[in-house]
Amino acid sequence: MEPTAAADKVDPIHQFGINPIFDLGTIGGVPIAYTNSALFMTIAVLLISALLIFGTSSRAIVPGRIQALAEISYEFVANMLRESAGKEGMKFFPFVFSIFMFVLFLNVVGLFPYFFTVTSHIVITAALAVTVILTVVIYGFYRNGLKFLGLFVPQGVPGYLLPLVVAIEVLSFLSRPISLSVRLFANMLAGHITLKVFASFIIMLSAFGFVGWLGAIIPFAMTVALTALEVLVAFLQAYVFAILTCMYLNDAIHPSH
Amino acid sequence: MAGTDGRTEKAGAAASDAELARRLDRLSRELDTEKREREVARPPQSKDGSGYAQATKMASEFIAGVLVGAALGWGLDRVAGTSPWGLIGFLLLGFCAGVFNVVRASGRMTAGNADRTGGDRGSL
Numbered sequence: 001m002e003p004t005a006a007a008d009k010v011d012p013i014h015q016f017g018i019n020p021i022f023d024l025g026t027i028g029g030v031p032i033a034y035t036n037s038a039l040f041m042t043i044a045v046l047l048i049s050a051l052l053i054f055g056t057s058s059r060a061i062v063p064g065r066i067q068a069l070a071e072i073s074y075e076f077v078a079n080m081l082r083e084s085a086g087k088e089g090m091k092f093f094p095f096v097f098s099i100f101m102f103v104l105f106l107n108v109v110g111l112f113p114y115f116f117t118v119t120s121h122i123v124i125t126a127a128l129a130v131t132v133i134l135t136v137v138i139y140g141f142y143r144n145g146l147k148f149l150g151l152f153v154p155q156g157v158p159g160y161l162l163p164l165v166v167a168i169e170v171l172s173f174l175s176r177p178i179s180l181s182v183r184l185f186a187n188m189l190a191g192h193i194t195l196k197v198f199a200s201f202i203i204m205l206s207a208f209g210f211v212g213w214l215g216a217i218i219p220f221a222m223t224v225a226l227t228a229l230e231v232l233v234a235f236l237q238a239y240v241f242a243i244l245t246c247m248y249l250n251d252a253i254h255p256s257h
Numbered sequence: 258m259a260g261t262d263g264r265t266e267k268a269g270a271a272a273s274d275a276e277l278a279r280r281l282d283r284l285s286r287e288l289d290t291e292k293r294e295r296e297v298a299r300p301p302q303s304k305d306g307s308g309y310a311q312a313t314k315m316a317s318e319f320i321a322g323v324l325v326g327a328a329l330g331w332g333l334d335r336v337a338g339t340s341p342w343g344l345i346g347f348l349l350l351g352f353c354a355g356v357f358n359v360v361r362a363s364g365r366m367t368a369g370n371a372d373r374t375g376g377d378r379g380s381l
Contacts, residue, residue, distance in 0.1 A: 171326055171347075171354035179321030179358070183313055236310045 012196040016120055016189070036116045037124070044105035044118070073101065080243055085250040092249050095135065099128060100242035107188060107234035111227070119237075120188040122181060129181035132245045140252035151255040180244055187237050191230045198222045311362075318358035326351015 020033030055070025063071055077097045081089050103119060110117025118124050140148040152169040153162070201219035205212040330347025334340040 167350055168354045168357055171329070171350055172322060172358050174329070175318070175321035175325040175351075175354060175358065178325055179317040182321060183317035186317070187313060233309070237313075240310055240314060 012193045012200065015116070015192060015196060018121075037118050037121065040106065040109060040116045040118050044102060044109055047109070048101045048105055073097075077242065080239075081246050081249075084243060084246040085253060088253050089246065089249055092135075096242055096245055096249070099132070099245055100238055103128070103184065103241050104235065104238035107238055108231075110188065110192070111230055111234060117188050117192055119184055120192055122185040125181040125185040126177070128184075128241070129177040132180065132248060133177045136248045136252040139249075140255060143252065144255050148252070148255045151251055176244075176248065180241065184237050184241055187233055191226070191233055195223065195226050195230060198226060315359050315362055318362050319355040322353075322355025322358050323348070323351045326354060 018035050018037055020031075020035050021039060022034050024032045024034060026032060051066065051073075052070050055066045058064060058067060060067060074097070077100050078090070078093060081093055081096050085092070106118045106124075109115055110119065137148075140151070144150075152166050152173065154165060154169065157165050198219045202216045202223070205216040205219065208215070326347045326349070327344065329351070330344035333343035333347065337343065
C-alpha cells in the first residue's frame, strides 16, 4: 500500500468552490449563472417556507412537532427583538426573522456532508450585513431626521475631546458591517476547514496499516467533537447576527446615546 | 337566628369578595408599575451564554475597528496624496475604535455596570 502524495492530499478549500449549474447569460459582460451557492440558498428558502407553511397549516391548540418548531422560532425571534429594540422594533420582525432563519438554515444545511455552506462566502454575509446597516441608516434618518446623527455624539464628553470621540464613534459605526459579516463568514469558513483537516488526518493515518488505524482514533474523536461544536456554532452565529441586527435597529429607533 | 347568621355570612362573603377584588386590582396595578419600572431599569439581557459567542464577537469587533481605520486612511491617502499620514492617523483611530467596541461589548455583558450599559445599549 503506497498511496501517492497527490492522491493522499486532501484540499480543505475545495469544498468552498463555486460551480455554475446552468448559465443564465451575461449582464454587462459578467456571466450570470445559477451556481451551487444559489442552489443551496433556494434549498434553505424552500425548507424555511415548508417549515412555516406546514407548521401553521394545522393550527392546533396543542401544537404538533412541526407546529411547535415554527412557534418556537417565532417566539425566539420575537422575544429577542422585543428585548433589544422594544415594542416599536416589532415592525422590523419580518426582516429580523427572515435574516435569522435564512442564516440559520444556510449554516445548518451546510453541515451535511457534500453540502455547500453558503455563509462561508464573505460576499453573502457582507450583502446581508450591508442590508442591515442600510436599513438602520435609512430608517434612522427617516424617523429621526438629523437627530440620528446624535448617535455619534455621546453625552458628557468635554468639548475639546469631542472631535476625537466623534471620529472614533463614526469609525466604530463603520466597523459594524465589517464585524457583522466577517464574524459569520470567518466562523463558518474556519469551522469547515478545521473539520476537513481533521477528517483528512484519518485518511492519511489509515495509510500506515494497523498502527495508523489505531492512531486515527484521535483525529476521528476530534472530528466527532468538532461536528458537535459546529452545530453549536451554526446556531450561535445565526443568533449573534440576528441579535446584533436587533441592537442596530434599536439605534435607528432610539438614537439617543 | 339562623337567617340572620346566613345574611351576615352572605354580607361577609360579599364584603370579602369586594375586598378581594380591590386587593386583586391593587396588586395588578402594583405589578404593572413594577413591571414597567423594571422594563425601564433593566438593560437588554444578552442571553448568549456561551463564552465562544462572546469571544468571537469581541475579536471581530476589535479587528473590524482596526480594518476600517486602515482602509479609510489608505483610501484618504490615495485620494488626497497625503501618504503615509492618513494611514497612520486613521489606523490609530481605528485601534481606538476597536478598543472602544470591545469595552462597550464587554460593558454590556457584565452585570456590575447595568446603569451604564442601559445608557449606551445598542451601541455595540
